[in-house]
Amino acid sequence: MAKLQDILYKVHLTQVHGSTAVEVKDIQIDSRHVSAGSVFVAIRGAASDGHRFIYNAVEAGAVAIVCEEMPEVMSDGVTYLQTSNTHESVAYMAHQFYGEPSLKMKLVGVTGTNGKTTIATLLFKLFTQLGYTCGLVSTVQNQIGDKIIPATHTTPDAVSLNALLKQMYDEGCTHVFMECSSHAIHQHRITGLQFTGALFSNITHDHLDYHKTFDEYIRVKKSFFDHLPATAFAVSNADDKRGEVMLQNTHAKKYFYSLKTLAAFKGKILENALTGLVMLVNDQEVHFRLIGEFNAYNLLAVYGAAMCLGEDKEKVLVKLSMLTGAEGRFDYIISGGLIIGIVDYAHTPDALENVLTTIRKLRKGHEQIITVVGCGGDRDKTKRPMMAQSACDLSDKVIFTSDNPRTEDASQILRDMEEGLSSAAKRKYISIVDRREAIKTAVSFANEDDIVLVAGKGHEKYQDIGGVKHPFDDKQVLKEMFELLNK
Numbered sequence: 001m002a003k004l005q006d007i008l009y010k011v012h013l014t015q016v017h018g019s020t021a022v023e024v025k026d027i028q029i030d031s032r033h034v035s036a037g038s039v040f041v042a043i044r045g046a047a048s049d050g051h052r053f054i055y056n057a058v059e060a061g062a063v064a065i066v067c068e069e070m071p072e073v074m075s076d077g078v079t080y081l082q083t084s085n086t087h088e089s090v091a092y093m094a095h096q097f098y099g100e101p102s103l104k105m106k107l108v109g110v111t112g113t114n115g116k117t118t119i120a121t122l123l124f125k126l127f128t129q130l131g132y133t134c135g136l137v138s139t140v141q142n143q144i145g146d147k148i149i150p151a152t153h154t155t156p157d158a159v160s161l162n163a164l165l166k167q168m169y170d171e172g173c174t175h176v177f178m179e180c181s182s183h184a185i186h187q188h189r190i191t192g193l194q195f196t197g198a199l200f201s202n203i204t205h206d207h208l209d210y211h212k213t214f215d216e217y218i219r220v221k222k223s224f225f226d227h228l229p230a231t232a233f234a235v236s237n238a239d240d241k242r243g244e245v246m247l248q249n250t251h252a253k254k255y256f257y258s259l260k261t262l263a264a265f266k267g268k269i270l271e272n273a274l275t276g277l278v279m280l281v282n283d284q285e286v287h288f289r290l291i292g293e294f295n296a297y298n299l300l301a302v303y304g305a306a307m308c309l310g311e312d313k314e315k316v317l318v319k320l321s322m323l324t325g326a327e328g329r330f331d332y333i334i335s336g337g338l339i340i341g342i343v344d345y346a347h348t349p350d351a352l353e354n355v356l357t358t359i360r361k362l363r364k365g366h367e368q369i370i371t372v373v374g375c376g377g378d379r380d381k382t383k384r385p386m387m388a389q390s391a392c393d394l395s396d397k398v399i400f401t402s403d404n405p406r407t408e409d410a411s412q413i414l415r416d417m418e419e420g421l422s423s424a425a426k427r428k429y430i431s432i433v434d435r436r437e438a439i440k441t442a443v444s445f446a447n448e449d450d451i452v453l454v455a456g457k458g459h460e461k462y463q464d465i466g467g468v469k470h471p472f473d474d475k476q477v478l479k480e481m482f483e484l485l486n487k
């Protein structure tokens with residue numbers, strides 16, 4: 001419980017109707033979750049407008065309404081507050097309501113197109129190993145110490161997020177590592193949080209369905225750094241074209257990591273094999289279990305953050321060298337017939353190119369690379385032909401299949417992928433709508449030492465077809481096919 005007026009700190013009110021001394025039980029952004037004593041915040045979304053549900057919220061027992069436009073009819077005994085941006089207001093309100101949890105822990109946010117889950121998860125594992133009780137907010141799952149809390153989003157909505165942060169604090173967390181998706185930054189899900197530090201991995205093509213232009217996507221990511229306080233640290237990738245721009249207007253202390261130029265956190269790859277990476281980290285040779293150049297970047301980001309958080313270099317590198325990555329990220333299994341199966345969450349053109357380039361570098365001879373890949377429905381359509389072309393350019397055989405079609409027609413997504421492929425690419429692929437059949441076919445094509453990459457869904461345990469989530473696990477299916485085909 002809290003008094004409404006006590007959670008309005010930082011909320012710019014343009015009109016007040018009723019008493020702000022009323023007690024509120026919880027904050028809701030969905031009228032369907034409102035009950036007696038709630039404050040309902042009406043948000044204009046992409047699909048619908050919360051203002052349409054103000055009446056329902058009042059019927060369900062809301063004692064207060066926060067909105068951008070006052071309703072024509074107001075009920076007696078209900079407080080109505082008007083603000084210019086309810087997305088932003090609800091974030092400030094939630095932070096206050098849950099006792100400003102971000103001020104009480106070291107909160108580190110990670111943003112970028114690819115690598116967020118890997119970096120946040122590695123930081124969580126590292127700091128847990130260093131003896132801290134940690135929280136994790138990520139695409140795969142949220143975690144409080146060893147307790148797993150399922151995740152529905154990469155970054156939860158502001159109310160769920162602050163409730164989760166409070167729970168983390170209550171359960172003794174001192175450090176929280178969190179992914180900050182561009183959707184979350186744009187929708188103010190993280191507004192009002194006090195970050196101790198922020199990391200940037202890279203920015204490449206994704207989510208243009210939502211952000212419309214690449215410049216706008218960059219602007220949104222950059223705004224995360226623009227809002228950091230001077231007490232925070234910001235660690236960015238000097239080798240990314242936008243790495244410097246990201247930190248251009250930040251008040252935070254700036255640091256860079258790099259494999260190519262001089263930087264505070266400098267790496268040099270000495271060896272990159274299926275057994276792991278050997279890298280010089282600020283002139284110290286370290287063996288890592290993670291694979292691939294892109295993971296060298298992720299490791300440098302993690303190392304940089306650990307140094308900014310004041311940890312001991314030696315200790316950090318020893319612990320880091322033993323860590324494995326996040327589930328479904330370059331996750332590999334070797335079959336009885338010695339075929340290598342790799343499950344990876346690459347679902348952007350850049351990630352797919354990176355993962356395939358890494359695999360090509362790891363080949364000893366002329367082993368075939370057979371790739372199974374699809375693209376998600378209700379998501380950025382422009383990445384479809386790009387991912388298809390990259391898959392063909394960098395593999396020997398490719399099977400296009402369904403990812404999560406969601407509300408789209410799966411065959412149409414495949415046709416979008418096939419659109420504009422080069423003639424060389426056209427000779428390399430077949431399309432099989434059914435993902436299980438696609439994986440089976442890929443395995444049937446493989447011989448000893450060949451590599452089967454199943455890309456796009458990583459850790460996901462379902463396939464969303466028409467809004468229904470059917471159980472599906474790429475790694476499990478791959479294992480089954482190895483056994484079924486006795487390979």
Ligand SMILES: CC(=O)N[C@H]1[C@@H](OP(=O)(O)OP(=O)(O)OC[C@H]2O[C@@H](n3ccc(=O)[nH]c3=O)[C@H](O)[C@@H]2O)O[C@H](CO)[C@@H](O)[C@@H]1O[C@H](C)C(=O)N[C@@H](C)C(=O)N[C@H](CCC(=O)O)C(=O)O
Pocket residue numbers: 029030031032043044045046047048049050051053152153154155156157158181182183184
């Ligand atoms: C495009 C997008 O980001 N949508 C998010 C957004 O929903 P929306 O704006 O479409 O909401 P809406 O359905 O229009 O409804 C508007 C408001 O009316 C309310 N409402 C609606 C119906 C009703 O009966 N009563 C009611 O009060 C809704 O609760 C909402 O507050 O706000 C919702 C609440 O925070 C999110 O759950 C929802 O995520 C959807 C499910 C989603 O799929 N989001 C993805 C794209 C996403 O956010 N992904 C990123 C990661 C991407 C990445 O980096 O790869 C993430 O952070 O997960």
Ligand SMILES: Nc1ncnc2c1ncn2[C@@H]1O[C@H](COP(=O)(O)OP(=O)(O)OP(=O)(O)O)[C@@H](O)[C@H]1O
Pocket residue numbers: 112113114115116117118119139154179181201202294295297298328329330344345346347350351352354355458
């Ligand atoms: N630093 C990196 N640079 C480029 N590609 C990467 C990097 N790290 C991981 N990848 C590739 O991107 C995929 C997704 O990685 P990860 O889940 O860590 O990213 P993410 O930013 O959390 O993605 P999402 O936005 O979907 O949650 C991996 O499976 C791998 O193929």
Ligand SMILES: N[C@H](CCC[C@H](N)C(=O)O)C(=O)O
Pocket residue numbers: 139154347375376377379403404456457460
């Ligand atoms: N966080 C990403 C996940 C994409 C994963 C891929 N399997 C897909 O469904 O497109 C998104 O919501 O866009």
Ligand SMILES: [Mg+2]
Pocket residue numbers: 116117138139140154179
């Ligand atoms: Mg993620």
